[in-house]
Amino acid sequence: MPKTLNPLELIARSCxxxxxxxRRAALATVVMAVIIVVTGGAVRLSQSGLGCSTWPRCTPDSLTPTAAMGVNGLIEFGNRMLTYVLCAVVGLFIIAARARxxxxxxxxxxxxxxxWIVMGNAVVGGITVLTGLNPYIVASHFLLATALLTVAVVTWRRACEGDEEPRDLVARPVRQLAWVLLGATAALTLVGTLVTGTGPHAGDARKVHRIPLDWQEVTQAHVDLVYIVVGLTVALWFTxxxxxxxxxxRRAVRDLVVFLLLQGVVGYVQYFFGLPELVVGLHMxxxxxxWIAALRVVLAMRDRGPLPELPEQPSGDAEAVRPAEPAAAG
Known part of the structure; x- marks a missing residue:
């Protein structure tokens, strides 16, 4: 009796x-992960966090927003729909990687x-709505989105390199400094979620529970971590x-320096101008x-050789997917 092939195996044999x-499919997952973070911030900054009053439906009686919910319902529902787009992009990458x-x-x-991170974060997003934008759940929602971005960046890097044993490009102390820099950047991101949980943009116009910490003190801790990250980056660059x-x-560290400088300018603008929504969105x-630049610094410290390539004809983008050659008879 012939063996039944699963759909991925059928695709792998046909193309x-x-x-x-x-590589481009992997990069698309990175782009979508960034879009999910930014649009999630837009939901909060437009006070649309409870635009849909429940989950998984938008209202107890409707799967989609109603006219009475106005633009806030459309924004919140639109962000939910982006999860399906993200799943489609991740699915495309899985199929392409399996067929290659x-x-x-x-x-x-x-x-x-x-x-699976996307699926888990969808559930956390639902809990966020059901708990009335509990700030700790909101922070968990953002951190899971950051975890997704982390895996997407690693995936993109792996799609651009081979499978040889990692070969260190710099000495161990330099690699350790890069990891300390990444840890400091992670701490900066974590404290940033506390700034969000204590700050004025709660995500809804109604009274929403906030983290019981002094916003200015948390913000100062966030700024202190910025100086630490900048100092470590400069130290690594000179090293x-x-x-x-x-x-x-060296190029990866230069890129991180540029992004830190730009982020610093945006951060000071949003602070001195009273946290305008557009500038806060740019800060997100x-x-x-x-975070992407910091991850690339660590990943650039080793090399895994060239990609395992098949003989390919010089082609343009139109040949991104081509039929597989038939197996030889025998």
Missing amino acids: QPSARFV SPRRRSLTRLGWAQF LRAVKAPEAP LGSTLV
Whole structure:
């Protein structure tokens, strides 16, 4: 009796995505993870956090927002619908990675990790609504979105490199400094969620429970961590120059310096102008770019060789997916 093939196996036998297509699919998951963070911030900043009063339905009697709910209902419901777009992009990457030969199990595992984080965060998002925007649940919702972004960046990096044993490009103390920098950036992000939980943008025009901490003190702690991250970045940049490190890690640190400077400008503008919603939204976008840059610094400290490539014809984007060659008879 012939063996029944699962859908992924059927796709793998019928088409062969190019390495470029897999890389672009991986990059698309990073872009969507950033969009989810930014649009989630837009929901909060537009006071649409409870635009849909319940979950998984929008109202007890309707799956979609009603006219009486106004623009807040549309914004909240639109953010929910983006989860389906995100799932589709992650699914596309999983299929492309599974169909690509030679098969790389590390990529498909990372793709499935993204999928399950999305599913878990969808549930946390529902709990956020059902608890009336509890600030601790809101913070967990953001941190899970950051976890998704982390896995997406690692996936993108793995899609651009080979599967050889990692070869260190710099000495161990330099790598340790890079990890300390990443830890400080993670702490900066974590304290940023406390700033959100104590600040004025609660996510809804009605009275919403806030984290019982002094907003100005938490903000000052956030600023102190910014100085620490900037100091570690500058130290790492000079260290890499002193040891004559390869171009890849030096370029990654330069990118982080640029994003930190831009984020610092946005941060001071939002503070001195009373936290205008648009500038706060830009600050949230900047936080995702800083985190991506910090991750790339750590990932640039080692090399895993070139991609395992199949012989490919020089082609444009139209050949991103091409039919697989038939197996030889025998």
